[in-house]
Amino acid sequence: MEYDLNINGEQRRVDVDGDTPLLWVIRDVLGMYGTKYGCGIAQCGACTVHIDGEAARSCQTLVESVGSSAIMTIEAIHTTTNGRKIQKAWQDLDVVQCGYCQSGQIMSAAALLSETPIPTDADIDNAMSGNICRCGTYVRIREAIRHAATLDGNAKQGG
Amino acid sequence: MYMKGTSSKSSPVDTRLSRRSFLFAGAAAGGGLLISINASMFRADRAAAADAQVTTFAPGAFIRIDKAGNVTAIIPQVEIGQGVYTSMPMLLAEELEVEPNQIRVEQAPPDDKLYANPKLGFQATGGSTSIAAFYEPFRHAGAVARTMLVAAAAETWGVDASGCRAENGTVIHDASSQRLTYGDLSAKAATLQMPDKVALKDPKDFKVIGRSLKRRDSVDKTTGRAQYSIDFMLPDLKVAVPQASPIIGGKLVGMDEKAALAVSGVRRVVRFDDTVAVIADHTGAARKGLAALNPQWEGGALTYSTANLVSDLDKAAAGEAVVATNEGDVKNAASVAATTLEARYESPLLAHGTMEPMVCSVRITADGCDVWVGTQVIARVQSAVAEATGLPVEKVRVHNFLMGGAFGRRLETDYAVQAAMIAKQVDFPVKVIWTREEDFQHDVFRPYYVDKLSAGLDENGMPTAFSHRVAGSSVMARWTPAWFVNGLDPDAVDGAAGPYKFDNPLIEYSRSEPPAGLTTGWWRGVGVTHNSFPVESFIDEMAVSTGKDPVEFRRVLLAQSPRAKAVLDLAAEKAGWGTPMPAGKGRGVSVIVLFGTHVAQVAEVSVDPQGDVRLERVICAVDCGLVVNPDGAKAQIEGGIIFGASAALYNAIEIESGRIVQTNFDTYRVMRIDEAPKIEVFFVESDQPPTGTGELGTAAIAAAIANAVFAATSKRLRRLPVGLDVTAK
Ligand code: FES
Numbered sequence: 038m039e040y041d042l043n044i045n046g047e048q049r050r051v052d053v054d055g056d057t058p059l060l061w062v063i064r065d066v067l068g069m070y071g072t073k074y075g076c077g078i079a080q081c082g083a084c085t086v087h088i089d090g091e092a093a094r095s096c097q098t099l100v101e102s103v104g105s106s107a108i109m110t111i112e113a114i115h116t117t118t119n120g121r122k123i124q125k126a127w128q129d130l131d132v133v134q135c136g137y138c139q140s141g142q143i144m145s146a147a148a149l150l151s152e153t154p155i156p157t158d159a160d161i162d163n164a165m166s167g168n169i170c171r172c173g174t175y176v177r178i179r180e181a182i183r184h185a186a187t188l189d190g191n192a193k194q195g196g
Numbered sequence: 197m198y199m200k201g202t203s204s205k206s207s208p209v210d211t212r213l214s215r216r217s218f219l220f221a222g223a224a225a226g227g228g229l230l231i232s233i234n235a236s237m238f239r240a241d242r243a244a245a246a247d248a249q250v251t252t253f254a255p256g257a258f259i260r261i262d263k264a265g266n267v268t269a270i271i272p273q274v275e276i277g278q279g280v281y282t283s284m285p286m287l288l289a290e291e292l293e294v295e296p297n298q299i300r301v302e303q304a305p306p307d308d309k310l311y312a313n314p315k316l317g318f319q320a321t322g323g324s325t326s327i328a329a330f331y332e333p334f335r336h337a338g339a340v341a342r343t344m345l346v347a348a349a350a351e352t353w354g355v356d357a358s359g360c361r362a363e364n365g366t367v368i369h370d371a372s373s374q375r376l377t378y379g380d381l382s383a384k385a386a387t388l389q390m391p392d393k394v395a396l397k398d399p400k401d402f403k404v405i406g407r408s409l410k411r412r413d414s415v416d417k418t419t420g421r422a423q424y425s426i427d428f429m430l431p432d433l434k435v436a437v438p439q440a441s442p443i444i445g446g447k448l449v450g451m452d453e454k455a456a457l458a459v460s461g462v463r464r465v466v467r468f469d470d471t472v473a474v475i476a477d478h479t480g481a482a483r484k485g486l487a488a489l490n491p492q493w494e495g496g497a498l499t500y501s502t503a504n505l506v507s508d509l510d511k512a513a514a515g516e517a518v519v520a521t522n523e524g525d526v527k528n529a530a531s532v533a534a535t536t537l538e539a540r541y542e543s544p545l546l547a548h549g550t551m552e553p554m555v556c557s558v559r560i561t562a563d564g565c566d567v568w569v570g571t572q573v574i575a576r577v578q579s580a581v582a583e584a585t586g587l588p589v590e591k592v593r594v595h596n597f598l599m600g601g602a603f604g605r606r607l608e609t610d611y612a613v614q615a616a617m618i619a620k621q622v623d624f625p626v627k628v629i630w631t632r633e634e635d636f637q638h639d640v641f642r643p644y645y646v647d648k649l650s651a652g653l654d655e656n657g658m659p660t661a662f663s664h665r666v667a668g669s670s671v672m673a674r675w676t677p678a679w680f681v682n683g684l685d686p687d688a689v690d691g692a693a694g695p696y697k698f699d700n701p702l703i704e705y706s707r708s709e710p711p712a713g714l715t716t717g718w719w720r721g722v723g724v725t726h727n728s729f730p731v732e733s734f735i736d737e738m739a740v741s742t743g744k745d746p747v748e749f750r751r752v753l754l755a756q757s758p759r760a761k762a763v764l765d766l767a768a769e770k771a772g773w774g775t776p777m778p779a780g781k782g783r784g785v786s787v788i789v790l791f792g793t794h795v796a797q798v799a800e801v802s803v804d805p806q807g808d809v810r811l812e813r814v815i816c817a818v819d820c821g822l823v824v825n826p827d828g829a830k831a832q833i834e835g836g837i838i839f840g841a842s843a844a845l846y847n848a849i850e851i852e853s854g855r856i857v858q859t860n861f862d863t864y865r866v867m868r869i870d871e872a873p874k875i876e877v878f879f880v881e882s883d884q885p886p887t888g889t890g891e892l893g894t895a896a897i898a899a900a901i902a903n904a905v906f907a908a909t910s911k912r913l914r915r916l917p918v919g920l921d922v923t924a925k
C-alpha cells in the first residue's frame with residue numbers, strides 16, 4: 038500500500054503495509070538512521086519523533102495513522118529554534134555517552150521547550166521520564182535543559 | 197570485567213613486554229613517521245612503504261604523522277560511551293606537543309597480539325582498563341615521536357638537539373629562530389634510529405592531561421549522524437529478525453512458514469535446531485513475519501525456576517568450597533571472640549539492557565566474510581566467526597561501530613556467530629537485529645550469587661575473624677579458562693573482604709552452574725559489584741551490632757589504607773555525615789577498591805510508608821590517581837552510579853518454568869530521569885598513575901543504598917533488588 042508522508046519538510050512516497058510502525062519506515066525505507074529502536078513498545082523513547090510538533094513514539098505509530106501530519110526527525114531538528122538550543126546545550130555540557138538514546142532525548146526535550154520555554158524540574162521530569170538512558174546521563178540532561186532555556190534562539194549549533 | 201592482579205600467575209599471554217620491545221619507529225607508507233608497537237608490524241609497515249601504490253598503512257601503530265603534518269592516533273580500545281576517543285589521544289598529545297584536537301582518531305583493526313590490552317594480554321575493552329593500561333605506552337609513543345622529530349630538525353639545521361624544543365606541532369631552534377613543522381620533518385625522522393631512552397614529562401608539567409576536554413563525538417551524537425551497527429546499510433542488504441528458544445535449552449518443533457512468507461517484504465525463513473530467523477526487506481516486515489511464523493518450542497529446562505537456581509547455590513554453599521585466602525586461624529579466632537555475627541546475602545541475575553540491542557551484519561562471498569558489528573572484543577569476534585564459517589581468520593574482516601552501550605554484554609561473540617550462521621544460508625548481506633525481547637531473554641546474565649559471611653568481634657566490637665563464602669557460577673571458567681585454576685574463580689572472590697585487612701580472614705568459593713542455555717557473563721563492575729553489597733552491608737551490621745557509627749568503624753578498619761581512608765573521609769565530609777536526617781530518611785556509606793581505584797559513596801534515601809525507596813542524593817569521592825579528563829571521568833562516575841542504582845533498586849532477571857520472565861523495559865524496570873538522584877563527585881588530587889573509572893560508580897552503590905535504607909527504617913536488606921526485601925516482613 039502506498040503512503041505519502043510529509044517528513045522533514047519533504048513529501049516522500051513509501052510502499053509498505055499500513056500496520057508498519059513509522060520507525061521502520063523512517064529507518065529502513067527512507068534511510069534516515071538517526072531515529073533509534075530501543076524497545077518497540079513505547080517504553081524507552083529512543084524512537085521519538087515530532088508529529089505536528091509533538092513528541093511521538095514512532096515504534097507505536099502505524100504508518101497508516103499519520104496521514105498528512107508533519108513528521109520531523111532528529112535529522113531536521115536543527116531547523117527549529119528550540120532544537121538548536123537543545124543541541125547546543127547538549128554539546129556545551131557534554132551530555133552524551135554512548136549516544137544511542139540521545140536522538141530521542143533531544144526530540145523530547147525540544148518538544149518540551151516548545152510547550153514550556155522555562156521548564157521547572159517537575160516539567161523536565163514529566164516530559165523526559167519516557168526516555169530511558171542506560172548510560173545514566175540524566176543528571177546532565179536535566180542541567181542541559183535548564184541551560185537550553187537560557188540560550189539565545191539563534192545560537193548556532195556546533196557541527 | 198575482571199582484571200588480572202599481580203597475584204594471578206596463569207596469564208595465557210605474557211604481558212610483561214619490555215618497553216624496548218613494545219615500541220618501534222620507522223617509515224610510514226607514502227613517507228612520514230610511524231610509531232609502531234611491535235617488531236613484526238614494523239616490518240609489515242616497511243614493506244608497505246616500499247610499495248608506492250599503498251596509501252593506507254598496515255595496522256599496528258599508535259601514531260602516524262604524514263608529510264602534511266596530520267597526526268593520527270590509532271586506538272586499540274573501542275568507544276562504548278566511555279570517551280576513549282577523547283581521552284586516549286590526550287596521552288599522545290601531551291608528550292608529542294600537539295593540541296589534542298589536532299589528532300585524528302582511527303579505530304585499530306582486530307589483532308590480539310598487536311593491539312593487546314597490556315592489562316589483559318589480549319585486545320579487549322573492559323575492566324575499566326583503557327586509560328590505566330595505555331597511560332604509559334601512549335605517552336611513550338608520543339615521546340619517542342617527539343624525540344625523533346626534534347633529532348630530525350637538529351640534523352637538518354646542523355645544530356645540537358638539546359638546543360631545540362617542540363611546541364604545538366613544530367620544532368623550534370631558539371638560538372637561530374628556525375622552525376620546521378612535524379610534516380616537514382616526518383619523512384626524515386622515519387629514517388633515524390629510534391632513541392634508546394626517552395624522558396617522559398613530570399606530571400606537574402602536564403598541559404593536556406588533567407584538562408576537561410569536550411568529547412569528540414558530541415556533535416555526531418546530538419545530530420543523529422553517529423553510526424551504530426544497527427544503522428549499517430548496503431544496497432542489497434536484507435534484515436533478519438531472529439528468535440531463539442524462549443525456553444532454556446528448548447528446540448524448535450513447529451512454525452507456520454507459509455504465513456510468514458505471505459507477509460509482504462518477507463524473503464526467507466531460516467531455521468536451526470534452537471533458532472529461527474525471518475529475513476525481509478525491512479525490519480518492520482521481518483518482525484511482522486516472525487509474529488506470523490509463530491514458532492513452537494519444546495523440551496528444555498521446563499521445570500527450572502529461580503527457586504531451583506537458589507537452592508542449587510545454597511547446596512553449593514553448604515558443600516565443598518575452594519579456598520582463596522586463609523590466613524591465621526579463623527575457627528579459633530571466632531571461637532574465642534566476644535560475639536559472633538552471621539549473615540546470608542543474595543544477589544540476583546541481571547541483564548545488561550544496552551540501549552542498542554544486539555545487532556550484527558554479515559556478508560559471505562567467495563572472497564571471505566565481512567562482519568559489521570559493535571564489539572568490545574574485535575579479535576575474538578574475528579576468530580569466532582572464522583570458526584563458525586570455516587574460513588581462515590584472515591578472510592574474516594571485522595568492521596567495528598560505535599556501540600549503544602556495552603556494559604560487558606559486548607564482550608560476548610554469540611550474536612556475531614549467530615549472524616554468520618544466518619548469512620551462510622543466503623547469498624546476500626544480512627543485518628541481524630535482535631528484538632528487545634530477544635535481547636533480554638538471551639542475554640548473558642550477571643551470575644546469581646549467594647554469600648555467607650561470618651565475623652567474630654572482640655570486646656571492643658572490632659573484628660578478629662572474618663569469613664566469606666561466595667557461591668555462584670564462574671564467568672572466568674567459560675570466558676578465560678586459563679585464569680580459572682584449581683576450581684577458583686578469582687573474579688567471583690574479587691573484593692570478597694572489601695578494602696579491609698582483617699585478622700584471620702577466610703575467603704572461599706563454591707561453584708554452581710545453571711543449566712546449559714542459561715549463560716552468565718561480565719557485567720559492569722564485575723566481582724566487586726557483587727561482593728561490595730554483602731561485604732559493605734555486613735560491615736554495617738558489625739558496626740551497628742555494638743552501636744558504632746558506620747563511618748567511624750570503617751575509619752578504624754582502614755587505618756592502614758590511607759587512600760581508602762581518604763576517600764571515606766572526603767565523602768563523609770561532603771555528605772555532612774552525622775548531621776541529623778528527618779524521619780523516613782537515612783544515609784548509608786560504602787567503600788570499595790576496584791582496579792586500583794578507591795571509591796567511597798554516601799547515599800541518601802527516603803522510604804515512604806508503603807516501603808517505596810527513593811534515592812535522593814549520592815556523594816561520591818574517587819581516588820583514581822591522576823585524572824586524565826576530569827569532566828569525562830565525572831560523567832563515567834555519574835553514569836555508573838545510575839546504572840548500579842537502577843540494578844540495586846529494581847532489577848532482577850527471574851526464571852519461571854524454564855523461561856525468562858522479564859522481556860522488555862515494562863517488566864525490567866530501569867531508572868528514569870524522575871527517579872535519578874542528585875550526584876556529587878569529588879576527585880582526590882593525585883599524581884599517581886591513573887586507574888579506571890568506568891565501572892567504579894556502579895560497583896559501590898548497592899551497599900550504600902542498602903545501608904541508607906537500614907538507617908531510615910532499621911530494616912536490614914540482605915537480598916537485591918531493594919524492592920524485594922524492603923516491604924517483606
Ligand atoms: S523504541 Fe519506541 S519507545 Fe522504545
Ligand code: FES
Binds near residue numbers: 174
Ligand atoms: S547515552 Fe547511552 S543510552 Fe543514553
